[in-house]
Structure formats: structure tokens, C-alpha cells
Amino acid sequence: MPMKPLEFDRRYGELDQVISAYLGMPADDEPDKPSEALQAYLRHTWHTRPWALATAETQLREYARNPPGRLRLSLGEFYPVPDVGLPESAVQDWLFTIADHIKASIEAGAVPPPSAPRTHWEWHARFPELGQFLGGWFSQDMPDEFTDHDAAVRDYVDASDPQLVARFTGELHELLALHLDESDYALAVAELGMEVDPPQPYGPGGWLAWVAQQLGEPRADYGPPLQGD
Structure with a gap:
């Protein structure tokens, strides 16, 4: 049966926030360069909810380590990652790359300077x-x-x-x-x-x-x- 809201938020709530930042944007993160979408998420979250970054990193990594099968997705027991323009075989590595960028940002205390929003998601989040x-x-x-x-x-x-x-x-x-x-x-x-x-x-x-x-x-x-x- 589908997850209740509390369970969803505990397991996937911040993961969903990260993925939402990619809607309409290319998921072109590289190990040495975060995408424009991820930079928008980091910029907004650092200045509004910095404590959520660690939760995002954990949920991204856990999801990538334990991707759901089609049956459990159909039953609503897992969060279905929306289509971000990547082949299904590349999604797992992409999630790990995002988690690595967020972890590096936290460990370096790399707070982005304030600026005008640069993506559709960031305009509405701010x-x-x-x-x-x-x-x-x-x-x-x-x-x-x-x-x-x-x-x-x-x-x-x-x-x-x-x-x-x-x-x-x-x-x-x-x-x-x-x-x-x-x-x-x-x-x-x-x-x-x-x-x-x-x-x-x-x-x-x-x-x-x-x-x-x-x-x-x-x-x-x-x-x-x-x-x-």
C-alpha cells in the first residue's frame, strides 16, 4: 500500500526537494562540476534550511544503494524518481554524484553567496x-x-x-x-x-x-x- 506522509518525509522528503530542482533542467552533474539545478538547490537551501542538506545527502545515498524494483514502485512503497532525461541505467550513479557534491559542500562549509534565482524552481522556492x-x-x-x-x-x-x-x-x-x-x-x-x-x-x-x-x-x-x- 502507498506510504503515509510521515513515512514518506522520513525516507524521501528531502530527496524529493532535490529532484524537484531538476524539473525542466538538465541533469548534467559531473564529479567535478555540479549542475545548474543542483547549484540552485544548494544556494537556496544553504540560506533557508542548512540543516536539511545532511538529510538530502543521506536520503540520496540510501536510495541509490537500494533502488526499488518495478513491483514496489507500482505498489507505491517507494519514491519514483521522475524522468530527468537520463537512461535508467545512469540514474544510480547520478544520485551518488549529487550526494557527493552535497557532502563536499557541507564539509567545506561552502555557502554560496546570495544572488538572484537562476532557475524556475529557485524562483518559486524563494x-x-x-x-x-x-x-x-x-x-x-x-x-x-x-x-x-x-x-x-x-x-x-x-x-x-x-x-x-x-x-x-x-x-x-x-x-x-x-x-x-x-x-x-x-x-x-x-x-x-x-x-x-x-x-x-x-x-x-x-x-x-x-x-x-x-x-x-x-x-x-x-x-x-x-x-x-
């Missing part, structure tokens, strides 16, 4: 609520659902928990702190799911700055008026 906002409220259907961009922003704020709005605002400021070129902000919003152009006369970076300014002040909820007010 800016999850911004991705929810852009992908959910600014898809190609946005002009049919809202009168303008401001209305979509107001709808997001009204429909979302204030704590999520605060997190989103923080992610906005973090993205703006990267001081990207306007073309790079265009890439950022596209990676995060925006499918419409920003409103005139703004470019992507200018519009994000405007949204951040509008959401900069927290909205206090003072409750119902006191009797006699």
Missing part, C-alpha cells in the same frame, strides 16, 4: 507567496476577471489572510532589493507566473515597487466600535 499572487491573480484571464491591475491587487488582499499578505509584502521588498535590470524583472515576473503586461506607464520593476508601496502600511483591525462612540 518567492512562494509572490508566485501565488502573480500566477493566481495575473494569469492571462486577469483582464476578464478584473477591471484593472489595481482591482486584482485589492482582490488578492481581501481574499488572503493578513499574515500571507505580510509575507507577500516582505517577498516583494526582497525581490526589489536585488536591484535587477528591468529586463530581469520581466523575467522574474514571468517565471513566477505573470501572464499579462504591467499597467502603463510601468515596467515590471516599477509596478512591483508601486504595489510594495501600496501595501507598505499594515491595515489595522480595530474591531467593532465601542458603545457610545
Whole structure:
């Protein structure tokens, strides 16, 4: 029978995070050079969950040492590694190579310097609520659902928990702190799911700055008026 979530996380949870970083990216790791996908995983994880790196190294190595057979995969008892563009015979060595890179990074304390995300996975791992906002409220259907961009922003704020709005605002400021070129902000919003152009006369970076300014002040909820007010 399929594994329960707790068992899955204990055995494959961080392995799944590593493999997810490769979706849409080449699995071209070499013993002397980690792939762009693995570099993105290392960069993000070092700065957010450094303790998870050791778990990833262990789970990768254990999976490579004990690859599941087809029957147990079909029964849902093992994690099925998605197709990463490698022949099945090469997956085991590839997993060992990834584990070796992660181990070397941990032992050397090689924390990557902060930088802008470089892969689709890294954009969404670093800016999850911004991705929810852009992908959910600014898809190609946005002009049919809202009168303008401001209305979509107001709808997001009204429909979302204030704590999520605060997190989103923080992610906005973090993205703006990267001081990207306007073309790079265009890439950022596209990676995060925006499918419409920003409103005139703004470019992507200018519009994000405007949204951040509008959401900069927290909205206090003072409750119902006191009797006699």
C-alpha cells in the first residue's frame, strides 16, 4: 500500500526537494562540476534550511544503494524518481554524484553567496507567496476577471489572510532589493507566473515597487466600535 506522509518525509522528503530542482533542467552533474539545478538547490537551501542538506545527502545515498524494483514502485512503497532525461541505467550513479557534491559542500562549509534565482524552481522556492499572487491573480484571464491591475491587487488582499499578505509584502521588498535590470524583472515576473503586461506607464520593476508601496502600511483591525462612540 502507498506510504503515509510521515513515512514518506522520513525516507524521501528531502530527496524529493532535490529532484524537484531538476524539473525542466538538465541533469548534467559531473564529479567535478555540479549542475545548474543542483547549484540552485544548494544556494537556496544553504540560506533557508542548512540543516536539511545532511538529510538530502543521506536520503540520496540510501536510495541509490537500494533502488526499488518495478513491483514496489507500482505498489507505491517507494519514491519514483521522475524522468530527468537520463537512461535508467545512469540514474544510480547520478544520485551518488549529487550526494557527493552535497557532502563536499557541507564539509567545506561552502555557502554560496546570495544572488538572484537562476532557475524556475529557485524562483518559486524563494518567492512562494509572490508566485501565488502573480500566477493566481495575473494569469492571462486577469483582464476578464478584473477591471484593472489595481482591482486584482485589492482582490488578492481581501481574499488572503493578513499574515500571507505580510509575507507577500516582505517577498516583494526582497525581490526589489536585488536591484535587477528591468529586463530581469520581466523575467522574474514571468517565471513566477505573470501572464499579462504591467499597467502603463510601468515596467515590471516599477509596478512591483508601486504595489510594495501600496501595501507598505499594515491595515489595522480595530474591531467593532465601542458603545457610545
